[in-house]
Structure formats: C-alpha cells, structure tokens
C-alpha cells in the first residue's frame with residue numbers, strides 16, 4: 001500500500017494525541033500507537049472538523065472523577081450533621097447534587113457505550129490505550145455505592161459522632177460538675193450554643209446546638225434520664241445521646 005493512499009490530503013490527525021497522520025505507511029500513530037483505519041474517517045480526525053465520537057471512547061476524565069469525589073464527600077459531610085432528612089441540606093443536595101449526579105452517570109454510561117463500539121479498533125492499538133486510566137471506571141460506581149449506603153444507613157453521622165463522642169462526654173462532665181458549657185469545636189463538630197438546666201446541672205438534659213434546620217436549632221442532646229417520650233428527638237446515637245430539633 002502506498003503512503004497516504006485512501007486518506008484525503010487534508011491533514012488527518014490522530015484522535016488520541018493530535019499527531020499528523022499524513023503520509024504514514026503504518027496504521028498506528030507513531031506518537032501514541034493508536035490504530036486508525038485509513039478507509040474509516042471516524043478513526044482519525046480531519047482538520048477543522050469536530051472530533052469523531054470515538055474520541056470519547058476513554059475512561060471518565062480526571063475532572064469527572066474529581067467532581068464526583070468532591071460531590072460525594074460534600075454529601076457525606078452533609079449526612080454527618082445533626083439534622084433530619086427533610087432539612088435544608090437534603091433539599092440543596094436534591095436540587096443541585098442529583099442533576100449533576102445523573103449527568104455524570106449518563107456521561108459515564110455513554111462513554112462505556114462508545115468504548116464498546118470502538119473495541120474492534122482499540123484492540124489494534126499498539127500500546128494498550130483503552131487500558132490506560134482503567135481505574136477511573138470504578139470511581140462512579142464506588143461513589144454511587146457510598147452515597148446509597150449513606151442514604152440507607154446513617155453511618156456518616158454515626159462515624160463522625162463516634163469519633164467526637166469522647167470530646168462531647170468531656171463537655172458533659174464539665175457541665176455536670178458546674179464548670180459550665182463552652183461553645184466552639186467539640187470533637188469534629190462546631191457547637192454554637194450549649195444549654196442545660198442550671199438549677200440541676202448534674203441531672204439536666206444538655207443540648208449542644210450545631211446548626212439550624214430552616215428556622216429550628218438542631219444538634220446533639222445528652223439525656224441522662226433517657227426520656228424516650230420527648231418529641232424533639234430525631235435519632236438515637238447511643239444510650240444517652242440523640243440528635244434533636246428544637
């Protein structure tokens with residue numbers, strides 16, 4: 001076969017790296033090893049024309065992975081706060097997070113479909129291009145499973161509170177011994193107000209306010225008498241610990 005036979009003299013370039021494929025005798029890009037079929041215009045790129053769809057036959061980009069990761073971490077942080085599921089954090093998550101999530105998921109599925117269609121060509125790549133960054137395929141499913149697990153069970157809240165619990169219990173001892181409650185960071189939470197019954201600090205319910213749910217303060221409650229009839233309790237975290245909405 002003669003050099004550049006079949007490829008119009010219109011500056012064909014490699015989809016993978018942009019290297020000029022003009023006057024090549026080989027069917028693989030000398031720069032990156034990507035296979036192209038000189039009789040199939042979808043396997044290379046012509047100057048001034050949009051890149052063929054095969055360009056998307058690659059794992060999700062670094063930015064898609066980083067975006068998903070950041071979104072997942074923000075979701076877990078939101079889920080680890082003391083607040084009910086119908087609160088503002090959930091609303092913000094639904095309004096902004098879900099569309100981005102669905103968009104990225106469709107993007108990943110679409111990429112997977114293009115990869116599938118491109119597999120006959122990519123098998124002829126000299127270097128295993130389609131295997132490069134293969135780990136990125138796992139980012140979206142893992143993030144998805146993590147988010148679903150956080151919806152099914154309150155593990156982010158339990159984990160963050162569990163790590164903060166010694167600090168909260170030290171704060172309880174301070175209140176009970178009459179030293180009073182101190183605002184500020186307690187464990188991994190920021191407490192903006194501590195309230196208790198000052199006439200009976202040792203037997204008092206102690207409220208650690210960490211935020212608000214629209215208008216109502218929310219936070220962590222220490223209840224020494226374990227009064228389960230209280231209506232301000234959202235969720236039990238331990239024998240004497242609850243999340244509350246005031």
Ligand SMILES: [Zn+2]
Nearest residue numbers: 014017029032
């Ligand atoms: Zn190339």
